[in-house]
Amino acid sequence: MAASRGTSSAAERVGYISRIESFSACHRLHSVHLSDEENKTLYGKCNNPNGHGHNYKVEVTVRGKIDAVTGMVINLTDLKKCIEDVIVVPLDHKNLDKDVPYFANVVSTTENVAIYIWDNMVKALPPNLLYEIKIYETDKNVVVYRGE
Numbered sequence: 001m002a003a004s005r006g007t008s009s010a011a012e013r014v015g016y017i018s019r020i021e022s023f024s025a026c027h028r029l030h031s032v033h034l035s036d037e038e039n040k041t042l043y044g045k046c047n048n049p050n051g052h053g054h055n056y057k058v059e060v061t062v063r064g065k066i067d068a069v070t071g072m073v074i075n076l077t078d079l080k081k082c083i084e085d086v087i088v089v090p091l092d093h094k095n096l097d098k099d100v101p102y103f104a105n106v107v108s109t110t111e112n113v114a115i116y117i118w119d120n121m122v123k124a125l126p127p128n129l130l131y132e133i134k135i136y137e138t139d140k141n142v143v144v145y146r147g148e
C-alpha cells in the first residue's frame with residue numbers, strides 16, 4: 001500500500017528548491033550619510049579605506065507547484081543561468097562599491113547585497129517563484145531575505 005502523502009494530488013504539491021553559488025568580492029562598509037569619523041566608529045576595521053574581501057556563498061530558494069508532468073518546480077538548469085546572470089557576472093571578482101553602480105550610495109552590507117540580488121533575481125525568474133535569498137558573508141555571518 002502506498003504510504004499516505006496527505007490529501008493533495010501531485011498537481012497541487014508545492015516544493016522548495018535551492019541552488020548554491022559562491023562569489024568573491026571586496027568591499028568597504030562606509031555610509032555616504034555619515035561622516036568619516038562616524039563611519040570609522042560604526043564599522044571599525046570594515047571601514048578600512050582599502051577595503052577587504054569575502055568569499056560569499058549565496059543560496060537561492062524558489063517555491064512553487066511541482067509540475068505533474070515534468071516533476072519540477074523549476075528546471076535547475078534555468079535557475080543556474082539566472083544565478084550566473086544576476087549574481088556571478090555582476091558581483092564575482094568585483095569591488096562592490098566601485099564596480100557595482102547600485103552600491104555607489106548604498107552601503108555594501110550583506111543585508112543590502114541580499115536586497116540587490118532579490119530585486120534582480122525576481123525580474124529574471126518566472127513570476128511568484130522566488131522565496132528566499134540566503135547569503136553567508138563568512139562562516140559565521142549569515143543573512144536571510146524574503147522580499148519583505
Ligand SMILES: CC(=O)C(=O)[C@H]1CNc2nc(N)[nH]c(=O)c2N1
Binds near residue numbers: 052111137
Ligand atoms: C565582518 C565583515 O567583514 C563585515 O563586512 C561585516 C561587519 N558587520 C556587518 N554587520 C551587518 N549587520 N551586516 C554586514 O554585512 C556586516 N558586515
Ligand SMILES: O=P(O)(O)OP(=O)(O)OP(=O)(O)O
Binds near residue numbers: 138139140141
Ligand atoms: O572579521 P571577519 O572578517 O573574520 O568576520 P567575522 O566572522 O565577523 O569575524 P569573527 O570571526 O570574529 O566573528
Ligand SMILES: [Zn+2]
Binds near residue numbers: 027046052053054
Ligand atoms: Zn566585509
